[in-house]
Amino acid sequence: MFIVEDGKVLLIQKKRGFGQGKVNGPGGKLDPGEEELACAVRETEEELHVTAIDAVKRGELWFQFVDGMAMHVAVFQAQQYTGHATETEEAVPLWTPIEAIPFEKMWADDIHWLHRMLTGTEQFLGTFLFDGDTMLTHDVRWQDA
Ligand SMILES: Nc1nc2c([nH]c(=O)n2[C@H]2C[C@H](O)[C@@H](COP(=O)(O)OP(=O)(O)OP(=O)(O)O)O2)c(=O)[nH]1
Numbered sequence: 302m303f304i305v306e307d308g309k310v311l312l313i314q315k316k317r318g319f320g321q322g323k324v325n326g327p328g329g330k331l332d333p334g335e336e337e338l339a340c341a342v343r344e345t346e347e348e349l350h351v352t353a354i355d356a357v358k359r360g361e362l363w364f365q366f367v368d369g370m371a372m373h374v375a376v377f378q379a380q381q382y383t384g385h386a387t388e389t390e391e392a393v394p395l396w397t398p399i400e401a402i403p404f405e406k407m408w409a410d411d412i413h414w415l416h417r418m419l420t421g422t423e424q425f426l427g428t429f430l431f432d433g434d435t436m437l438t439h440d441v442r443w444q445d446a
Contacts, residue, residue: 302327302341302353303378303419310399310419311382313348313392314406324406327392328374337375346384348392353379359418360425362410367432376425378418409436422446 303326304311313327329344331337342353356379364372386394397403399419404412410429418425423443430438 302345302356303359303376303415304345304351304353304382305378305380305399305419306382306396308399309396310402311349311351311386312395312397312402314395315392317391320408323408324395324403325408325411326376338377341375341377348389349384349394350387350389351382351384351394353377354381354383355379358424360414360427362414363426363428364410365428365430367430367437376414376418409434410439413439413441417443 312324314324315321318329327345327348328341331340338356338358341356345351345353356377358375359378360376362374362376364374386396388394399416402415409431410427414425414427417423424446425441425443427439427441429436429440
């Protein structure tokens, strides 16, 4: 979930779990039977004590890892929220200027879609091959919303 306000995006530094130490948007795994949007809203509440309002789906990420693991991530964006971003056991909040996103601290694929997503209106579909933290191939396709 990427919440945007006044040219800044609400990122987190993850304190534990998958991608610990990385900068990312808040998010996490689906609970059984849960819808993607509900999951993204819930994880943002759990990690930052912020509730995203009127979030829209902007893209999908498909990851294949060479060890056989695969992962699908739905990407949402919101322009409105309630609450005040607070550090929790899971994450440190980072209100970050969109023009100063620290891609070197993020997942290697993010540089290929995050800035374009935040500064435009298109939807995207990204497919990536990873070996651990190393991205081997990337393919991002955009279409008008
Ligand atoms: N921006 C970005 N996000 C990614 C990438 N790969 C990846 O798993 N994510 C997101 C998806 C999830 O929101 C988050 C990982 O969450 P997770 O659910 O696997 O980890 P977690 O340990 O926090 O699990 P949970 O208990 O909170 O559900 O990172 C990536 O390459 N780029």
